[in-house]
Amino acid sequence: MHILYPNTLMADLVSTLDERLAREGIVNIPQLAEEIRQRNESANIALEDIAAELMRHAQARNVAMVFDGHVNG
Numbered sequence: 001m002h003i004l005y006p007n008t009l010m011a012d013l014v015s016t017l018d019e020r021l022a023r024e025g026i027v028n029i030p031q032l033a034e035e036i037r038q039r040n041e042s043a044n045i046a047l048e049d050i051a052a053e054l055m056r057h058a059q060a061r062n063v064a065m066v067f068d069g070h071v072n073g
Contacts, residue, residue: 003049009040013050017057027058030069 005013013036020027033051040050058065 003045003053005045005053006040006043009036009043009045009050010053012036012039013054014057017054017061017063021061021063026064026066027054028066028068029055029058030067 016032016036017027020032029051033047033054036054037045037047037050055065
């Protein structure tokens with residue numbers, strides 16, 4: 001099933017990925033997906049769908065990924 005993501009969520013996803021990659025050189029998929037979901041709660045997109053889209057973008061860039069679900073804070 002193909003999900004239509006709101007433009008604001010996609011812009012947030014891409015900018016968050018870019019920022020985290022520039023700062024840390026690696027992305028924690030569960031952590032980033034949760035951050036994006038919280039900022040875009042009104043879009044009502046499941047965490048798993050955001051994580052899958054984030055992984056798709058990261059894989060397209062050959063980004064190093066980790067899958068540590070523990071979120072600090």
